[in-house]
Amino acid sequence: MERKEGMKIEDVLGNSSYSQYMVNNLPLQSIFDLSSSEDEKIRSLGFMDLISPPFLEMIESPEAEPINQPATPNYSSISSASSEAFNDEPVQLDDRDENQQKTKKQLKLKPKKTNQKRQRELRFAFMTKSEVDHLEDGYKWRKYGQKAVKNSSFPRSYYRCTTASCNVKKRVERSFSDPSIVVTTYEGQHTHPSPIMPRPNLNSSHLSSAMPAAAFGMPMQWTPPHYHRHHQQPFTNSLVPLNFGHNIGSSAPGPSLLKDHGLLQDILPSHMLKEE
DNA sequence: CGCCTTTGACCCGCGC
């Protein structure tokens, strides 16, 4: 009852308005905070198909402690990702982001909200062991705000994609329980290719499958110089998604993980699975 | 000069 097998990001952060999960030793299905409705599920999978699985990976240094997880073995890769809410339906656009922005712009001209339910854009978070807050991910971001977070001594930073037609946002904050962990939450989808992303055919076919993730704005295998400058160690050299399941499973005695493979198959695009 | 960060103010939703 006390502690679940998995650790929600909110556990790490100390708070959160949505549920995201670390894939520490938790069943993979928890990664996706799917609603119970099949519809949601389908949409989620569709999304996965679009952007490639949001599998992010965090590499801890060997001596690093497992995140907030006493039972966690000393594996060095922890990932977390979760998607939530898809704005498939125009009716359910995120009125927090879209509407709010507009209403803000127009000031109090529209105190009345539409009766549409508030819904966030699709978003997911992942954790990265990093010394720098703002991880390079191939996109250009402009910081537009920073707020202190309750229950955390670390502020949360808000970034927006600088591309005009793209209103992808991301939030960056440090883990409340482990300051060495940076939790990045992406919201929305990029409507454009990465402006500074190298060609997909960098050096292996792996990358091609990683590109969709990049298109979504997630950090990935590609590591700009900054990474090394700042002692970041966000990703492995192998393709992220698969380590996600396998690494964890292989090194974590946690009984729950190994069983997740089945779900992985649901989550991972077929080409991903083939890679292994 | 243009772009970015900083930062205080403001707005909104939610719980009490």
Next chain:
DNA sequence: GCGCGGGTCAAAGGCG
């Protein structure tokens, strides 16, 4: 209704 917390705006300043 009020206060709190989260999210955003926008002016000001910094930097290349």
